[in-house]
Amino acid sequence: MRRAIAIGSTVMVLIGLTLLYLLTQATNNRELYESSYQTLFMVNVVVASLLVGAIAWVSYRLVTRLRQGRFGSKLLLKLATIFALVGVAPGLLIYVVSYQFVSRSIETWFDVKVEGALEAGLNLGRVTLDTLTVDLAGKSKAAAGLLAESPEGASGLIAEKLLDQLGATDITIWSGSGALIVSTGQSKFQLSPDKPTNSQFRSARQQRSLAWVEGLDDVAMDGLTTARIKALVPISNPNLGLASEARYMLVTKALPTSLVGNALAVDRANREYQERALGREGLKRMYIGTLTLSLFLAVFAAILLAVVLGNQIARPLLLLTEGVNQVAAGDLTPKLALQGRDELGGLTRAFASMTQQLSDARQAVEVSMSQVNSARAHLQTILDNLTSGVIVLDPTGAIVSSNPGASRILKKDLVQFEGQLLSEIQGLELFGAGAKKQFDILVEGNQDQAIDHWQQPFELSGSVSTVNSPFEGPVTLVARGAELPSHHQLLVFDDITEIVSAQRAQAWGEVARRLAHEIKNPLTPIQLSAERLEKKLTGKLEAVENAILIKSVKTIVDQVDSMKRLVNEFRDYARLPAAELKPLMLNSLVKNVLHLYDLENTKVPVVLELDPECPPVLGDAEQLRQVIHNLLQNAQDACLSATTTHDTVRTVTIRTQWQSANRRVRLSIRDQGDGFSENILKRAFEPYVTTKTRGTGLGLAVVKKISDEHGSRIDIGNIQKDGVILGAQVSLSLAIAPDAAA
Missing domain, CATH: 1.10.287 (Helix Hairpins)
Incomplete structure (x- = not known):
């Protein structure tokens, strides 16, 4: 760009100097001026347009930089303005003075009185010619009256007399059809005298006379006195006959040689004067164009100098600004530095060195952060895979974060409750309140003695179930709490229900x-x-x-x-023996057991709802048969001991169901008794817990023990509808045999 600007500026200066030289030569050489005027004018216009475009482009660049808020644009604008004023103000003053001088000097080259005298001489010549023409037309009209009164045979003699009287050089008489009747003077010796045109005949007939001047241009060409006045008048016919033909008289009179010479000299002088006047305007425009071009050259040079010097001054500042913006945006790549020996160059080098130091420091921080993130990822992986529940609480007891183990143990998606108090979550009120109390005691204890944690068991009670939401039973937790350095609270707990x-x-x-x-x-x-x-x-x-x-x-x-x-x-x-798990058809086992519970052997009917799609399960046939016996016996006892009213005969339902989603077979036994009370539900699977007056309380305990041996899940709950207990249900979820997976 700098090279292009330098070349363009040099070309503009050379073209301007060339134009100035040609102008000085043209003013001293009129022929060179007249032949080169158009070329000089067009070149002048082109150069001026290019200069205007260059100045406009430079101005646009400056305004754009200013609008973009680029650092140094105001400095460049100020420098450009100062240099432009320094170059334009004197140049404009010289331009105005030169314009006035050139305009007035050229005007003094032409005398206004001379121009008026030439115009008056032209008018005088025109008036004289018009007077002679009118006089000849009047005399010719009077002579035509004499010819009209004389007989046609005497027309030739009368024409000879009129030739002398009128001072004419030639008189001819023509018929209306254009035939020559009489000729006198020089026309006698011509084989074909000049005949008027049809339009001239028509004009003479309509106007009664017609006169005009001929030969002025011929005189100007060869210098001979051939200029003449012609008058064409109609000759009235005294005869009233219709067969008579109209006649016309053409009178030709030569103009005086001195008069024609003077008129032509005045016309020639006026024409040359007007040409010089036209050249005067072109010369004036040439001078003014050259002055304007010189002004443009001065302005362009001033602005160019301002831009070049401004760039030299602002370049280090712009480099620093760009580097500062990059550093602010986080870009710490090596920065450019100027090698100059001035203070600005040293400042750019110092900034580049500082940026390199920052880059090295950031790389060290990134390495440390990478290590911290790696350790955090490892810790997060450990937390996600812990069987223990981990919850971080803020000082008010609100949940900040938790691991999947906490959601699994508490059977709630704690991510949805982040920011909410633990004691406000349904089902966890007592757990949250107890943990908050222990943390308050820990905070108070830290003021007196070095207590860094607390440990406390909690029991989360389950709720009475519905058919679609089986009872999970009570959950026993052992929780441990500690205060984090950020004053947050760490709560770690384990589900020890199975252990207990x-x-x-x-x-x-x-x-x-x-x-x-x-x-x-x-x-x-x-x-x-x-x-x-x-x-x-x-x-x-x-x-x-x-x-x-x-x-x-x-x-x-x-x-x-x-x-x-x-x-x-x-x-x-x-002494319950270990289960020997083998593939078996649960439906067949159920049918086999129910042979002992037909209507002859039982007081409560048993209803079968067996899913034919159930695949083989892994189980011990004898132990599962004992489970079915125990559950059926408990269900029948519940129906027989029921105290609530029932519209129909109470029945016991045994159902099997294939659950394709989790690939397990569910065995459910449902009664229509009074259901379980809440305190029994909490301890239903413990030995010697029973509602029967003569029961031992070992039935469900044995069922729970066999279920654990089979690795199945057992659920117990009440069947409710509109808040009314309609009975109880116990369900087991058994794993299918490996060969049945297909």
Whole structure:
């Protein structure tokens, strides 16, 4: 760009100097001026247009930079304005003075009086010619009257006399059809005299006379006196006959040579004067155009100098500004630096060095941040895969973040509750309030002694279920809390429900085993002793005492049998063998068990709803048969002991269902009894928890133990409709056999 500007400026200056030289040569050489005027004028216009375009382009660039707010644009504009004023103000003053001088000087070259005298001489010549023409037309008209009064045979003689009287050089008489009748003067010696045209005949007839001047241009060409005046007048015909033809007289009179010469000299001088006047305007325009071109050259040079010097001054500042903007945008790539020895060059080098140092520092920070992000990603992966629940709370108890384990244990999507107090989430009110209380105690304790955490067990109670939302049972948690450095609160908890349940089952199993061992040993001697007493004393006592003996022995034996059954149940619960899982058809097993529950053997009908699409499941047939027996027996007992009214006969429903979504088979047994109370639901699977007056409470405990052996999920809940309990339901979800997956 700089090279193009330099070349363009040089070409403009050379063209301007060339035009100025040609102008000086043209003013001294009239022929050169006249031949080169158009060329000089067009070149002048082209150069001026190019200069105007260049100045406009430079001005547009400056205004654009100013509107864009680029640093240094105001400085460039000020420099351009100053240099333009320095170049334009004197140039404009010189231009105005030169314009006035040129205009007035050229005007003085031409005398206004001379121009007026030439115009007056031309007018005088025209008036003289017009007077001679009118005079000849009048005399010719009077002579035509004489010819009209004389006979046609005497027309030639009369024409000869009129030739002398009128001072004419030639008189001819023509018929209306253009035939020559009489000729006198020089026309006698011409074979074909000049005949008027038809239009001239018609004009003479209409105007009664016609006169004109001929030969002025010929005189100007060869210098001979051939200029003449011609008059054409009609000759009236005294005869009234229709056959008579009209006649015309053409009079030709030569103009004086001196008069014609003077008129032509005045006309020639006036023509040359007007040509010089036209040249005067062109010369004036040439001078003014050259002055304007010089002004443009000065303005262009001033603005160009301003731009060049302004760029030299503003370039380091612009470089620094661009670098600062890049650094502000985060771009710390190496920056350009000027190698000059001035202060601005040193400033650019210092800025480039500072940017490099910042880039090195940012790279070190990025490495550290990468390590931190990697550690954070590892920590997040660990948190996401922890079986423990982790919740971060703010000082008010609102949830800040949580891991998937927390949502899984609490069975709620805690991400949706972020920003909400833990104690305000439905079902977690007690847990949230208890955790808040423990954190408050921890904060107060930190003021007195170094306490860094707290640990507390919690029990989350389940709610009474519906058919579509089975009861999950109570959840036992052990929670641990600590305060983070950011004053947030860390809550970590584990679901120990299964551990507590297993420990409880193990403890009950140990109790059952010991009770079975300690109780069973004395039962046989007691029964044998009672039977021996009955055998020895029968028939030896009175009838009344004998009846009492027999009744007492029977009571002892019956109670011993009852204790033996209880001991056997304890033994079975404690010694439940490990399940031998094999593929089996659950529907066939259910049908096999229900043979024992036909209408002849049971008081409560059993309804079958078996899904024919159920695939084989993995299970122990004997243990699953025991599960079905226990659940059916509990369901029938619930229907028989129900206290609420029922419109129809109470029934027990056993259902199988293939769940393709989770690829499991669900076994459900539903009754139409009074349902479970809430306190029983919380501990339904614990041993010796029962609502029956004569039950042991081991039925559901055995079912839960067998379910755990099969790796299945067991759900228990009430069936509700419009808030009314219609019965209870127990369901097991069994895994399908591997061969049935296809």
